[in-house]
Amino acid sequence: MGHAEPQAQAAEMAATMQPYWMPFSPNKEFKAEPRMFARAKGMYFYTPEGQEVIDASAGLFCVAAGHCREEIAQAVYEQLQTLDFTAPFLRAHPKAFELAERVSHYTPEGLNRIFFTNSGSEAVDTAMKMALGYHRIKGQSQRQMFVSRERAYHGVNMGGVALAGMVNNRRTFGLGLAGVHHMRHTALPQNKFAKGQPEHGADLAEDLLRFCNLYGGENIAAVFVEPTAGSFGCLPPPKGYLNRLREICDQQGILLVFDEVITGWGRMGANFGAQAFGVTPDLLTMAKAITNGAQPMGAVAARQDIYDTITEAGPAKGVEFFHGYTYSAHPASCAAGLAMMDIFAKERLIERAAAMSPKFIEAVHALQDCAVVTDIRSVGMMAAVDVAVDGVPGARGHEAQKRLYDAGLNLKSTGDALIIAPPLVCEDKHLDEIITKMRAVLKGL
Numbered sequence: 465m466g467h468a469e470p471q472a473q474a475a476e477m478a479a480t481m482q483p484y485w486m487p488f489s490p491n492k493e494f495k496a497e498p499r500m501f502a503r504a505k506g507m508y509f510y511t512p513e514g515q516e517v518i519d520a521s522a523g524l525f526c527v528a529a530g531h532c533r534e535e536i537a538q539a540v541y542e543q544l545q546t547l548d549f550t551a552p553f554l555r556a557h558p559k560a561f562e563l564a565e566r567v568s569h570y571t572p573e574g575l576n577r578i579f580f581t582n583s584g585s586e587a588v589d590t591a592m593k594m595a596l597g598y599h600r601i602k603g604q605s606q607r608q609m610f611v612s613r614e615r616a617y618h619g620v621n622m623g624g625v626a627l628a629g630m631v632n633n634r635r636t637f638g639l640g641l642a643g644v645h646h647m648r649h650t651a652l653p654q655n656k657f658a659k660g661q662p663e664h665g666a667d668l669a670e671d672l673l674r675f676c677n678l679y680g681g682e683n684i685a686a687v688f689v690e691p692t693a694g695s696f697g698c699l700p701p702p703k704g705y706l707n708r709l710r711e712i713c714d715q716q717g718i719l720l721v722f723d724e725v726i727t728g729w730g731r732m733g734a735n736f737g738a739q740a741f742g743v744t745p746d747l748l749t750m751a752k753a754i755t756n757g758a759q760p761m762g763a764v765a766a767r768q769d770i771y772d773t774i775t776e777a778g779p780a781k782g783v784e785f786f787h788g789y790t791y792s793a794h795p796a797s798c799a800a801g802l803a804m805m806d807i808f809a810k811e812r813l814i815e816r817a818a819a820m821s822p823k824f825i826e827a828v829h830a831l832q833d834c835a836v837v838t839d840i841r842s843v844g845m846m847a848a849v850d851v852a853v854d855g856v857p858g859a860r861g862h863e864a865q866k867r868l869y870d871a872g873l874n875l876k877s878t879g880d881a882l883i884i885a886p887p888l889v890c891e892d893k894h895l896d897e898i899i900t901k902m903r904a905v906l907k908g909l
């Protein structure tokens with residue numbers, strides 16, 4: 465049998481790639497010029513051709529413990545042979561309770577009731593429903609509005625899209641939910657190249673008060689913020705900003721929700737952003753690193769009295785909260801989550817992130833000397849490097865992530881921001897490799 469010509473092979477491959485509609489990706493460009501991964505281990509991905517690519521974004525902020533952890537794979541395998549599935553409605557399995565209990569040791573004090581979902585997007589919409597349900601039982605069903613922020617990302621379900629503050633994620637999908645108002649974002653020119661929490665911008669929290677004065681604070685159900693905006697490109701909260709939001713929420717009876725899908729599980733150098741920044745929300749969403757990204761899972765941690773209020777208001781033997789997913793607390797996800805809880809405890813991953821953070825921040829900020837870099841923001845084990853706009857906004861950032869892949873480095877880019885958030889098992893030598901590769905690509909952009 466003769467060898468197919470390379471051109472014919474490429475055409476055949478391009479044809480077989482067509483049916484997969486890729487999410488959040490330039491389908492046409494990717495299928496013409498694919499950049500794939502075939503396997504991964506520890507800090508590295510490997511392309512189908514075998515090239516090693518260091519993972520500078522923990523996959524997508526998921527893989528805190530490094531790729532392909534055998535403990536997790538084994539736990540999932542055993543679970544699928546023991547109990548592959550049970551309906552989560554009216555039935556349950558022991559690992560769901562065990563995982564919720566383990567998670568509640570990490571969440572901020574008082575947020576010890578855990579509702580499982582399959583993603584961050586589902587966690588966000590779940591938290592919105594909890595807020596509405598809670599207020600209704602409290603006799604405040606007029607609280608139907610939500611407040612969030614420009615440059616926020618809260619997933620892609622309709623609730624989360626309405627909360628989101630990123631134009632491309634909203635513009636196609638119509639009006640979304642009525643009654644969602646966006647505070648201004650906190651990226652200020654005075655804070656350029658700030659390390660950690662910036663000095664300026666606490667006053668931007670007063671936007672919430674303006675909405676209270678404009679619409680009536682008694683009509684607002686909840687405020688959603690990422691303690692550090694992640695997907696947009698690492699916007700740490702100005703000093704005092706989250707505290708002020710908390711104060712206004714308390715005064716107005718509004719629930720404060722931290723969307724910690726990225727900032728949770730050590731990324732900020734503490735269990736959650738709540739603990740890192742010393743502000744406790746009423747509801748907290750999480751996903752990603754809860755299973756090390758090995759199985760889909762998200763969760764909402766709720767204040768105990770929110771759970772009590774909702775469950776006690778229900779009938780003695782009836783459903784109290786009409787919400788849930790077929791795969792809520794899926795046995796395989798719970799098994800992965802429990803194995804990950806063991807890794808967090810045994811390897812002290814969160815303490816390790818806290819210890820590594822100052823070195824990480826210094827290393828990333830050293831990239832300031834690349835001419836193309838216009839800002840760097842950083843906190844915990846997350847940073848973003850902005851590159852100067854070249855023609856169309858986002859074009860240079862897009863080009864950068866492709867060149868970085870080709871140079872052996874994987875990261876998440878959003879527009880012209882290159883986001884660095886390596887697995888928390890990152891060592892000095894990995895950090896050196898990340899910075900060296902980034903410097904080489906940035907100098908050539």
Ligand SMILES: Cc1ncc(COP(=O)(O)O)c(C=O)c1O
Pocket residue numbers: 582583584585586588617618619620690694695723724725726751752762
């Ligand atoms: C803050 C935040 N909320 C929600 C989501 C959505 O999570 P998922 O993609 O798992 O639905 C993300 C995803 O990155 C996120 O960063």
